[in-house]
Amino acid sequence: xxxxxxxxxxxxxxxxxxxxxxxxxxxxxxxxxxxxxxxxxxxxxxxxxxxxxxxxxxxxxxxxxxxxxxxxxxxxxxxxxxxxxxxxxxxxxxxxxxxxxxxxxxxxxxxxxxxxxxxxxxxxxxxxxxxxxxxxxxxxxxxxxxxxxxxxxxxxxxxxxxxxxxxxxxxxxxxxxxxxxxxxxxxxxxxxxxxxxxxxxxxxxxxxxxxxxxxxxxxxxxxxxxxxxxxxxxxxxxxxxxxxxxxxxxxxxxxxxxxxxxxxxxxxxxxxxxxxxxxxxxxxxxxxxxxxxxxxxxxxxxxxxxxxxxxxxxxxxxxxxxxxxxxxxxxxxxxxxxxxxxxxxxxxxxxxxxxxxxxxxxxxxxxxxxxxxxxxxxxxxxxxxxxxxxxxxxxxxxxxxxxxxxxxxxxxxxxxxxxxxxxxxxxxxxxxxxxxxxxxxxxxxxxxxxxxxxxxxxxxxxxxxxxxxxxxxxxxxxxxxxxxxxxxxxxxxxxxxxxxxxxxxxxxxxxxxxxxxxxxxxxxxxxxxxxxxxxxxxxxxxxxxxxxxxxxxxxxxxxxxxxxxxxxxxxxxxxxxxxxxxxxxxxxxxxxxxxxxxxxxxxxxxxxxxxxxxxxxxxxxxxxxxxxxxxxxxxxxxxxxxxxxxxxxxxxxxxxxxxxxxxxxxxxxxxxxxxxxxxxxxxxxxxxxxxxxxxxxxxxxxxxxxxxxxxxxx
Amino acid sequence: xxxxxxxxxxxxxxxxxxxxxxxxxxxxxxxxxxxxxxxxxxxxxxxxxxxxxxxxxxxxxxxxxxxxxxxxxxxxxxxxxxxxxxxxxxxxx
Numbered sequence: 193x194x195x196x197x198x199x200x201x202x203x204x205x206x207x208x209x210x211x212x213x214x215x216x217x218x219x220x221x222x223x224x225x226x227x228x229x230x231x232x233x234x235x236x237x238x239x240x241x242x243x244x245x246x247x248x249x250x251x252x253x254x255x256x257x258x259x260x261x262x263x264x265x266x267x268x269x270x271x272x273x274x275x276x277x278x279x280x281x282x283x284x285x286x287x288x289x290x291x292x293x294x295x296x297x298x299x300x301x302x303x304x305x306x307x308x309x310x311x312x313x314x315x316x317x318x319x320x321x322x323x324x325x326x327x328x329x330x331x332x333x334x335x336x337x338x339x340x341x342x343x344x345x346x347x348x349x350x351x352x353x354x355x356x357x358x359x360x361x362x363x364x365x366x367x368x369x370x371x372x373x374x375x376x377x378x379x380x381x382x383x384x385x386x387x388x389x390x391x392x393x394x395x396x397x398x399x400x401x402x403x404x405x406x407x408x409x410x411x412x413x414x415x416x417x418x419x420x421x422x423x424x425x426x427x428x429x430x431x432x433x434x435x436x437x438x439x440x441x442x443x444x445x446x447x448x449x450x451x452x453x454x455x456x457x458x459x460x461x462x463x464x465x466x467x468x469x470x471x472x473x474x475x476x477x478x479x480x481x482x483x484x485x486x487x488x489x490x491x492x493x494x495x496x497x498x499x500x501x502x503x504x505x506x507x508x509x510x511x512x513x514x515x516x517x518x519x520x521x522x523x524x525x526x527x528x529x530x531x532x533x534x535x536x537x538x539x540x541x542x543x544x545x546x547x548x549x550x551x552x553x554x555x556x557x558x559x560x561x562x563x564x565x566x567x568x569x570x571x572x573x574x575x576x577x578x579x580x581x582x583x584x585x586x587x588x589x590x591x592x593x594x595x596x597x598x599x600x601x602x603x604x605x606x607x608x609x610x611x612x613x614x615x616x617x618x619x620x621x622x623x624x625x626x627x628x629x630x631x632x633x634x635x636x637x638x639x640x641x642x643x644x645x646x647x648x649x650x651x652x653x654x655x656x657x658x659x660x661x662x663x664x665x666x667x668x669x670x671x672x673x674x675x676x677x678x679x680x681x682x683x684x685x686x687x688x689x690x691x692x693x694x695x696x697x698x699x700x701x702x703x704x705x706x707x708x709x710x711x712x713x714x715x716x717x718x719x720x721x722x723x724x725x726x727x728x729x730x731x732x733x734x735x736x737x738x739x740x741x742x743x744x745x746x747x748x749x750x751x752x753x754x755x756x757x758x759x760x761x762x763x764x765x766x767x768x769x770x771x772x773x774x775x776x777x778x779x780x781x782x783x784x785x786x787x788x789x790x791x792x793x794x795x796x797x798x799x800x801x802x803x804x805x806x807x808x809x810x811x812x813x814x815x816x817x818x819x820x821x822x823x824x825x826x827x828x829x830x831x832x833x834x835x836x837x838x839x840x841x842x843x844x845x846x847x848x849x850x851x852x853x854x855x856x857x858x859x860x861x862x863x864x865x866x867x868x869x870x871x872x873x874x875x876x877x878x879x880x881x882x883x884x885x886x887x888x889x890x891x892x893x894x895x896x897x898x899x900x901x902x903x904x905x906x
Numbered sequence: 907x908x909x910x911x912x913x914x915x916x917x918x919x920x921x922x923x924x925x926x927x928x929x930x931x932x933x934x935x936x937x938x939x940x941x942x943x944x945x946x947x948x949x950x951x952x953x954x955x956x957x958x959x960x961x962x963x964x965x966x967x968x969x970x971x972x973x974x975x976x977x978x979x980x981x982x983x984x985x986x987x988x989x990x991x992x993x994x995x996x997x998x999x
Contacts, residue, residue: 290936618953
């Protein structure tokens with residue numbers, strides 16, 4: 193992918209839309225030689241919710257590889273065609289409604305077709321939504337790339353009493369059409385066969401299809417002629433596509449003509465010959481004529497065979513799920529159930545069992561092996577404490593996260609998530625966000641890692657960044673053990689009240705964050721909320737499994753690298769003193785002396801004890817570690833943890849400590865997810881420093897005001 | 907000239923034009939809201955905004971402020987009179 197190289201040095205990892213443009217016409221010559229290529233590339237293009245993912249999964253199975261398109265945080269999926277001897281690769285392009293020049297997904301698709309030149313496009317079309325889906329098809333047909341149409345969900349259409357005359361449609365569009373059912377795995381072999389045979393044909397018949405009125409068609413041909421005289425990279429290929437876009441006043445294609453003012457003038461001259469009302473708004477003329485053509489096509493090829501139901505199932509479900517009085521209670525019940533399952537008894541059990549399994553069983557086996565092989569003390573400590581203990585405790589909450597993730601994926605695949613966004617849009621709009629941010633924010637209460645990942649559904653970069661900044665303030669479930677411990681010791685009669693207040697404080701501060709940053713750091717176009725509400729459907733297990741497997745791979749990948757690295761560093765600091773001798777007493781270690789150095793900072797917050805600082809440091813690995821570290825550092829054989837803490841934390845400092853834990857920098861796993869999704873080290877650093885400062889000031893405030901208050905009373 | 911945001915739940919209208927320029931207008935047009943198409947307001951969200959509309963056989967959610975740029979054809983004088991005859995002259999139109 194050729195994205196302008198100069199921009200890579202900018203701090204902002206994502207390129208502004210105007211910069212994602214093509215250059216280098218010589219790149220094309222390289223590609224024409226590639227007709228002799230060894231591998232065939234098939235591009236999968238279609239609307240969101242048309243079954244594209246399902247088709248992709250059926251075609252590639254588990255061979256798919258998920259990455260990012262260069263320069264942007266849009267997911268890129270590629271995989272090898274299952275069961276084929278030749279090397280056929282399928283690239284899944286983002287779901288798009290059109291090839292307009294405004295959203296990243298659309299630009300990526302355009303660039304991919306024009307630059308990377310796939311061998312063939314499979315345009316998957318939702319039969320139950322044919323008009324809108326064909327709008328994209330008409331645009332794809334204007335490109336210089338072979339296309340096969342995959343008509344999906346034909347069976348559902350039949351149930352609605354409608355039938356598409358595929359042969360007639362094929363004759364009119366001159367594009368090969370195959371009827372498939374991606375979810376039922378039907379027609380897919382047929383689709384591939386037809387695609388391959390079409391690949392070997394030389395002609396592209398649909399290039400000559402006239403969609404527009406004769407005067408517009410004439411204008412387009414004239415623009416095409418002018419373009420072919422220029423020396424831009426569109427002069428040979430995709431001229432019709434470019435001509436239509438120029439006619440529509442497309443800003444990106446116009447960029448290509450920066451140096452070609454004579455041609456621009458010529459083209460403007462041709463357009464000025466058209467009637468006034470067409471000239472005035474060429475963009476809508478094209479869209480309007482496309483849809484008129486499509487409507488005519490549909491009326492000729494779709495017939496109503498039986499009586500259709502007056503209200504679809506989706507409409508009936510929505511009457512309840514988005515009804516004025518029922519929507520919100522149902523929504524919160526669903527969300528609460530998901531969280532209760534993931535973080536209540538079932539989830540916790542999964543967690544404790546995994547932890548037990550990893551640390552005791554696997555750790556035990558490894559430990560025996562190490563002892564038997566005579567490994568040194570520090571090696572044993574490294575493996576057992578850092579690798580098994582540290583990384584193991586993080587992997588042990590993988591099942592819980594996956595459970596949350598699965599439940600939320602089911603909700604999303606079923607179509608409910610868009611309703612959730614629909615319900616929550618108005619309140620979120622006041623924060624400068626849209627309803628789509630609600631789900632990632634909510635997920636933050638479970639764990640920041642999938643929450644931050646979930647911000648990918650936000651198309652607007654500004655929304656994504658702002659939401660990511662807000663997520664850490666949604667108190668993640670790993671912090672709960674600390675709250676429970678402290679609440680039971682210091683506020684035994686008001687436990688629930690205190691804990692709920694902590695959560696609410698987190699939410700208030702995330703709202704504060706939104707107000708603080710939305711105009712300064714993230715000024716930009718606010719997002720729109722024009723969003724399809726797809727029909728409800730039963731989630732496919734296969735899709736779910738592949739989705740989960742992707743997440744597992746990602747999580748383990750990160751656990752194995754970043755988290756392992758960080759854990760080993762902290763282990764090292766905890767196990768050695770400045771002379772680099774191994775110590776078994778933590779208080780002699782480098783970490784504790786670091787804790788002693790940092791500790792005075794927190795005097796103002798009321799917990800200037802080195803043990804508190806070290807516990808907070810250990811919270812960088814995983815928030816649960818705070819409690820476990822505290823039990824190691826404070827507890828001893830004579831005093832219980834509760835008594836020791838009661839002594840160590842004066843009044844209000846316990847509350848201040850809880851506030852600090854709520855707000856400060858998240859764990860390494862979260863930090864690495866945030867960095868990955870923000871794509872910018874600078875923004876990540878700002879986020880982390882900001883959280884630390886807020887945590888510091890808030891807890892200092894709590895302690896100082898609380899102490900003043902008690903002194904005042906006395 | 908009324909816009910889509912003026913329609914009440916259950917009402918429908920025919921699009922006359924989509925005004926303005928830029929990404930929002932483009933998105934609305936791309937989603938099938940072009941001159942001549944019929945749009946019907948199905949419901950509004952519990953907090954009052956956004957609204958769900960039916961267009962070209964599928965459901966779309968859109969904020970009322972965004973729906974402002976979708977201008978509908980106003981009913982002709984003849985059509986207003988016809989509905990007065992059917993529903994009585996105190997019909998709100």
